[in-house]
Amino acid sequence: PLKVIFDGDPGLDDAVAWLLALASPELDVLGITVTHGNVSLPLTVRNAGVTLALAGEAGAGVPYFAGAQGPLVRDPVTAAAVHGDSGLPAAGLPKPLRPPEAEHAADFIIRTVRAHPHEITLLATGPLTNLALAFRLEPALPALLREVVWMGGSTGGGNCTPAAEFNVFADPHAAHIVFESGVALRMVGLNVTMQCVAGPERIAALRGLDNRAGAVCAELLTFYAGVYRERYNLSGGALHDPLAAAAVIRPDLLDWQAMRVDIEVQAGLNLGRTVCDVYGVNGGGRNVQVAVGVRDQAFFELLLERVALLP
Numbered sequence: 001p002l003k004v005i006f007d008g009d010p011g012l013d014d015a016v017a018w019l020l021a022l023a024s025p026e027l028d029v030l031g032i033t034v035t036h037g038n039v040s041l042p043l044t045v046r047n048a049g050v051t052l053a054l055a056g057e058a059g060a061g062v063p064y065f066a067g068a069q070g071p072l073v074r075d076p077v078t079a080a081a082v083h084g085d086s087g088l089p090a091a092g093l094p095k096p097l098r099p100p101e102a103e104h105a106a107d108f109i110i111r112t113v114r115a116h117p118h119e120i121t122l123l124a125t126g127p128l129t130n131l132a133l134a135f136r137l138e139p140a141l142p143a144l145l146r147e148v149v150w151m152g153g154s155t156g157g158g159n160c161t162p163a164a165e166f167n168v169f170a171d172p173h174a175a176h177i178v179f180e181s182g183v184a185l186r187m188v189g190l191n192v193t194m195q196c197v198a199g200p201e202r203i204a205a206l207r208g209l210d211n212r213a214g215a216v217c218a219e220l221l222t223f224y225a226g227v228y229r230e231r232y233n234l235s236g237g238a239l240h241d242p243l244a245a246a247a248v249i250r251p252d253l254l255d256w257q258a259m260r261v262d263i264e265v266q267a268g269l270n271l272g273r274t275v276c277d278v279y280g281v282n283g284g285g286r287n288v289q290v291a292v293g294v295r296d297q298a299f300f301e302l303l304l305e306r307v308a309l310l311p
């Protein structure tokens with residue numbers, strides 16, 4: 001199986017993504033690193049522990065690590081309005097499996113990638129602060145990673161500002177460091193994730209699995225659907241982070257285009273924009289494989305099939 005580290009900010013769709021990935025036999029999950037983002041770090045760390053508990057045996061041996069409390073330069077932003085005050089708006093969740101490890105997230109990433117050079121895929125579903133810190137601490141790291149698959153950015157408009165997607169906006173400087181690092185990078189942005197919506201039928205299918213993981217996913221996505229109906233007039237919430245997890249498990253579910261992508265770090269209207277050279281007008285310098293198409297129904301079937309394997 002493919003060796004994977006998750007880095008994210010659960011956040012309800014991070015939790016669903018991790019359940020999908022933990023349940024997938026194609027992946028060997030070496031650890032989870034947690035960042036600030038959707039809610040504050042103490043909550044995202046707790047939610048990581050809860051998500052591991054929800055995964056049962058698949059989560060039992062997986063260590064998790066607290067990372068950055070805030071962005072590198074900008075003021076902190078959160079998305080509690082989208083994810084609820086706790087980040088996991090569901091009743092009757094299990095307690096975190098155990099406390100996080102003492103080691104810092106960035107140190108864990110460095111140590112583990114050094115131990116398995118060119119073998120590790122990093123599935124990133126939040127602001128990229130931990131990875132940027134790790135890259136600054138160990139400049140050889142980008143060349144030692146197999147690949148980073150990141151949910152963030154967009155070839156089009158943003159969801160946080162008209163220009164910026166949340167995971168970039170929450171730490172544009174960290175995204176800049178990662179995008180300039182030379183690491184092999186896949187970007188799963190809003191241009192594809194907004195096509196993958198969990199409406200009432202899909203929520204019912206998850207509930208119908210008749211296991212705890214399916215019931216919790218259904219409850220989280222019900223809260224989320226309320227937010228998306230109001231904000232975006234969609235029938236359900238967009239499965240952003242689960243689609244990035246699926247891109248690690250089954251890259252063939254998406255279409256990819258290599259292009260130059262730059263991160264706008266200047267304060268102003270475009271702060272946090274992923275400037276995507278879709279038409280190649282800069283002539284080369286391609287640094288990212290960008291997802292440009294998705295087979296939404298096959299993706300959801302994978303999600304359902306894998307969540308069904310959990311307790």
Ligand code: BDR
Pocket residue numbers: 011012013014038079082125126151159165166167240241
């Ligand atoms: C991204 O922002 C967060 O709120 C979600 O968890 C996802 O990673 C979508 O823009």
Ligand code: CA
Pocket residue numbers: 008009010011013014037038125126241
């Ligand atoms: Ca996230």
